[in-house]
Amino acid sequence: MNAPADIRGSGLQEGESRYFNREVSWLAFNRRVLEEAANPAHPLLERLRFLSISGSNLDEFFSVRVAGLKEHQLEATEHRSYDGRTPTQQLERISEDADVLIAEQQRTWLELSDLLGKAGVEVVAPSGLHAKERDWLRTQLSEQILPVLTPQAVDPSHPFPFVPNLGFALVFSMVDTADGEAVSEVLMIPASVPRFLRLPGQQSRFIAIDDAITANLDLLFPGFELIGAGAFRVLRDTDIEIEEDAEDLVRHFRSAIKQRRRGRVIRLEFSSGTPSDLELLVREGLGAEHALIAESSGFIGITDLGQLVEDEGHPELRFKPYTPRFPERIKEHGGDCFAAIRGKDIVVHHPYESFDVVVAFLRQAASDPDVLAIKQTLYRAGKQSAIIDALVAAAEAGKSVTAVVELKARFDEEQNLLWASRLERAGVQVVYGFTQWKTHAKVSMVVRREGGTYRTYCHFGTGNYHPTTARFYTDLSFFTASKRAARDAAKLFNFISGYVPPKGLELLTMSPVNLREKLSGWIDSEIANARAGKPAAVWAKMNSLVDPAIIDKLYEASEAGVKIDLVVRGICCLRPGIPGLSSNIRVKSIVGRFLEHSRVWCFANGARMPNAKARLFISSADWMPRNLDRRVEVAVPLENPTVHAQVLDQVMVANLIDNEQSWTLDGEGHYTRVDPGKKPFNLHTYFMTNPSLSGRGQALEGKKVPKLKLEQGG
Structure with missing residues (x-):
């Protein structure tokens, strides 16, 4: 696909693309990961972990993305990237950038190995072995x-x-x-x-x-x-x-x-x-x-x-251990997840709040005699999964259990096949979804008999049902007993299992059904507000921004006067700050102790951001063609005032004002580390030391949570 040729009225030069190249942007992201290995603010073994992660990331990049380009090149196809490059042109640029990155990895390892040796962790050459060590080694x-x-x-x-x-x-x-x-x-x-x-x-x-x-x-x-x-x-x-x-x-x-x-x-x-x-x-x-x-x-x-x-060993060379909190509201209900959710919607912020609450939700469903049915999507569940154990226990207890196991989860296909076999042996109805689409939505629903009627409890997540990654991925878990959410979740599962089109959705927005259309419509509403002289803003947090149609819509919004702030951890193909094209768009990336993984979308809705009337969504989807067109994804509006305030005024504002782990992107594709100046703020430290609004319970209601302020406004 070629980029649009018309760049009149913008700050772009003739021949320049409206988009950054996806692969080059990814390499820039991995360079930011590698930079953390050189960051003296981190303990030495954590710096080594960042170096290892940069290596693992690059391995996957070559075996997936470069492999695809190589296939196009060998087949002599003219498939062009959104920025207009042929496979051969992309491979040449990738080779140059990757060589620089790999050389920097080696320099970083030499530096770290020297520092680690002085700190008591030494990798020795054979010539450096003592006599007893040589004997032991043989x-x-x-x-x-x-x-x-x-x-x-x-x-x-x-x-x-x-x-x-x-x-x-x-x-x-x-x-x-x-x-x-x-x-x-x-x-x-x-x-x-x-x-x-x-x-x-x-x-x-x-x-x-x-x-x-x-x-x-x-x-x-x-x-x-x-x-x-x-x-x-x-x-x-x-x-x-x-x-x-x-x-x-x-x-x-x-x-x-x-x-x-x-x-x-x-x-x-x-x-x-x-x-x-x-x-x-x-x-x-x-x-x-x-x-x-x-x-x-x-x-x-x-x-x-x-x-x-x-x-094991050398705790002084690692991050200080952190123990996630378990939501006080659920504790105050004696650990009864259903009672807590019945009282009010809850958002659990991982990894600051424990993933155990998600496991407890399903374990309670498995053991509760009033629970009749459980339906669950599984994209990645890990090798030792308490989620699988809970579903097996529920099926063995005679409940109706349906699990949507996605076989196309890259590098987890074999593990997911094993889970599917175990679930089927226990009596779970296993569904594999669509051949052409991945089921990437993170949804769980529990149907419970209460007082002669049925009530459905739902969990919607931005991350996988994976206990291990939930310890270092930042994600949001939303629990609700909303009847609208229940009806829509049921339609979602019927769509996956029976190919029944989900008509008349009341709360959820779903791809590939209507998510692209709705997302464009929400941005259009901000454009209309800006043209009417009302405050207009878009805040969004995601892993990747690639989709050219959405990028073009953001460009249109920018030049209509909509203030756009994007927190994009990884790939970003949008060019910010270009006069006449994206002058009102700012893009930042956060790379730190935890992996930013949650997807949050905010639309000002006619008032200065942040505000209580803003349209606010969490989602499983990034803004990429695959998420909007070739995956089953869900976006969930957050309407409860406390939950709304937690995600908008706490989570999003903290991401926007972080200055200790943040990088800003300019219109040429360069990322610059933010200088904390005299007012350093680390969002990870903030959430490790302060309770959430929706899960803190009465015991913590009096605990003062520092008010976050976005000085530049919306």
Whole structure:
């Protein structure tokens, strides 16, 4: 798709696009993540965690986004990005930016390894081992590691071994000293083998597994002389193509998951100094003639550094532990979630407030004899899921339980298949949804018999039903006993399970039904207010902003006089602050201790923001074509005054005034870290130290919560 050519009246130059490139914007986001690894305000092991995350992010970027572009390039398609670039042009720019990012990762690791060594966490080379450590290492390798390893010769009778996605291996050229015959060997390091071995003793000393093996090759190859050695890492295309006419979706995914392991090699990374003949052996053996080839100047597989972070000890090098609060309102009802929700809508703000309340909601439903039915969407639930346990318990207790399990949740397909099997064995009615659309909405509904009638309790979330990520993702959980919400939630589940179009929605807005149309309409209302001389503003918080039609609508609103403030953590294709195009749009990104994940949309509705009459929504959807057109998503209005005030006056204002973890985006695509100045404000610290408005209960009603003020207004 080409960008609109008409840029008359704007501050854009001839040939400039109205949009930033999606892939370049993503790389800029990962650079902000990497910057946190260099942030002296963070403890050292937390800085190392940010470095590891930047590596993991980049791996996924290559195996998904770059893989897709590579396929377009090889097929010689003219598919252009929204900013008008061909696949080849995008790959060239990505390669340049990624190389700079990877070089910065290596520099950051050198800096951190030096600082960590001085702080008592040391990664040592073989030459730095003490005599006792060398002896221990040889014993450890002989007894614990080498039995797991399988060296494989490469010759006409031994084809090159298969190396899976994210596979790490060593490669050697050797000579048999007995007969002088040359041999090439490949040694895969299985994922079950730790990347670092912790050396014995009180100190936190580690050695990388590849260094340990290479320094003790005689244990693995007795009688051989080493001629050359290297290491390599493989990234493959991990996308799964959905066949719309697949007769059995489950069988199709089981087959596709196996095929994904053998996807096209997208990137091949070699250790510095790997002999050219060994590089050629690996490239030919993997069929990687079209892969991006890179030689690392340092540590291969930056994501594996996360193992050092998970090692126990050194609390002084980590963030101070934080224990999430459990909403006081529910405690005051003796832990009865239904009674608390019946009294008033509640918003739970994760991770500051515990995800346990969501689990407790479902556990209570499972054990309550008056609960008749539970319906639940599951996109990502994690490996150890209390949510699954609760649904199984409910089914085994004889309740009607329906679970919508999304098989197309990238990298969770296999886990979701396992959950689906367990749920079905327990008697849960498992629904897999649509072939062409992902069910990304986060919804749970519980039908309960009360006083001769039925009442439905609903939970709507901005994040997944995932207990692990809920500890460090910021998300919102909204609980309500609204009859309108109940009727709409029922229509949502009927849409997914029975393909019944959800007509006459009273409260919810849903994609791909009417979310795009409604979102544009809400922005149009602000445009009309601005033209009528009324206050007009849009505040929105999301993970990504990509959709060109929505971006164009925001441009239109900006030039009509609507004040627009966007908090976009990751990809942002909108160009802010361009005269005549986006002069009234400001964009910021927040990267800090917690991952900003909640989606919140606010529309001034004729009064200065923030105000009690503003239209306010939480959603599972980002503003991307896939969310608006190819996914089942939900946007939920927040109408209860306390809940409204909590999300608008607390959550959104805190995001807008944060100046310790924030970056601002300019019209050229550059992000600049905000200077806190004389009034530093950290939204994560604020929410860790203050109760929420809707969940604090009577016991905390008197506790003063600092009033947040947005000085620039709306």
